[in-house]
Amino acid sequence: MSYKLIVSKRLLSTSIGRLNTSSSTSSNVILGKISEFDSSKFNFNIIANDPPSINDINADPIQLALNSSPINTWTKDQIKQIYDTPLYDLIHFSQLQHRKHHNPGEVQLCTLLNIKEGGCTEDCKYCSQSSKNPTGLKASKLLQVDQVMEKARQAAANGSTRFCMGAAWRDMAGRKSNLKRIGEMISTINNELGMETCVTLGMINADQAKILKDAGLTAYNHNIDTSREYYPNIISTRKFDERLQTIQNVQDADIKVCTGGILGMGETSEDHISFLYTLSNMPKHPESLPINKLVSIKGTPLHDELLEIPKDSERHLKFEQVLKTIATARIIMPKSIIRLAAGRYTMKEYEQFICFLAGCNAIFTGERMLTTMCNGWDEDIQMLKNWGLVPMKSFSK
Incomplete structure (x- = not known):
């Protein structure tokens, strides 16, 4: 499964960290520049194994939400993990989810x-x-x-x-x-x-x-x-x-x-x-x-x-x-x-x-x-x- 994301430099390390821990096996992250180097953006592909399973109690709940159909069996602990995510990251991931399911304009x-x-x-x-x-x-x-x-x-x-x-x-x-x-x-x-x-x-x-x-x-x-x-x-x-x-x-x-x-x-x-x-x-x-x-x-x-x-x-x-x-x-x-x-x-x-x-x-x-x-x-x-x-x-x- 292949993904293509655009992220800011400030979010790069946290985003890669979350993606690398979203499954029990490691993911490969490949960085490359967009034509001429842009100091505010990176273009990278994530080549991952299977997305996290809803039955995996150790799965990152944000990655679970982003890679699943709408879920109706959330636990309070999972929701708390999402709610307690640092606000800058939380808004980043909510924006990804929003753009996946709605016209953002x-x-x-x-x-x-x-x-x-x-x-x-x-x-x-x-x-x-x-x-x-x-x-x-x-x-x-x-x-x-x-x-x-x-x-x-x-x-x-x-x-x-x-x-x-x-x-x-x-x-x-x-x-x-x-x-x-x-x-x-x-x-x-x-x-x-x-x-x-x-x-x-x-x-x-x-x-x-x-x-x-x-x-x-x-x-x-x-x-x-x-x-x-x-x-x-x-x-x-x-x-x-x-x-x-x-x-x-x-x-x-x-x-x-x-x-x-x-x-x-x-x-x-x-x-x-x-x-x-x-x-x-x-x-x-x-x-x-x-x-x-x-x-x-x-x-x-x-x-x-x-x-x-x-x-x-x-x-x-x-x-x-x-x-x-x-x-x-x-x-x-x-x-x-x-x-x-x-x-x-x-x-x-x-x-x-x-x-x-x-x-x-x-x-x-x-x-x-x-x-x-x-x-x-x-x-x-x-x-x-x-x-x-x-x-x-x-x-x-």
Whole structure:
């Protein structure tokens, strides 16, 4: 098996070292110059024996990911080895994985509309829409189809190719008329605008998932939020396994799954690893994986709890933890679309750029998220232009 890689001088020694230890037998590395010597690049071929086997417990997990089909049997130890890789190397390998499975010049532009705001009976500690959290947000009724279409047309005109709709409900029990109206929203957007559609409506059963599928829904969002271990610290009104059951109902209906979580809720790096473990061991990896960076909202319990955590604690989210989570997700879930979601507006442009280098290839853009700020279309189009990137077309993945 032959490989051809271009690497920087700084990465040359570490890359060769990893490649030479990726199997039980040694590999031969042959260096040669590209026409005239270029001090920043080397051209080399790696002539290797068989790629590492998934059954080889001693295999380097990064090389295992790079040389295998998507794996759904990752261990937490393997994921931790990847997550703990020095960041410079980690981003290098995540970029290799990204370019292997995606067009690196394309970014999916998604717009999110809150079609039913507030009044949710869940007790999520981070959420301004919970009726249990005194944030001053008033509950609203479900929007009409023409109101949604006005926003969808605006999003399409500004380059968005996936239109996402969120309703603050715990579940869809007893909401047949609302589900019918949402189905009409989905089919109208599909037929008139040719956009991908996504909804997040809380827990749904198999019959409700089939109704959404028949309406033409592209994807259903249902985040697992955090690790299984940390989850009880954030929510008590819905069990972690109930979230997984909804995801299974969506997959059984042949709807794409959009599921991810929120970083910065007081969790640790071990929780990031466990969070990725749950997602990467699903029978089918998520079609899209939103990474949210918590926007702490006054009136939510989590807002006050985070203020009490010492500033030097690992439980205070650092940017490198965001990067490690994204890069690790890209390596172990190579075909998933990884989306920078809520909280992106708090990032500097160069930080977003590094997130894209680490494997992100989608963003939310538009007027707002559900209840928090969002980077605008004009700003994002200019940003992508600066980077040489273009919007991904609908239904191209």
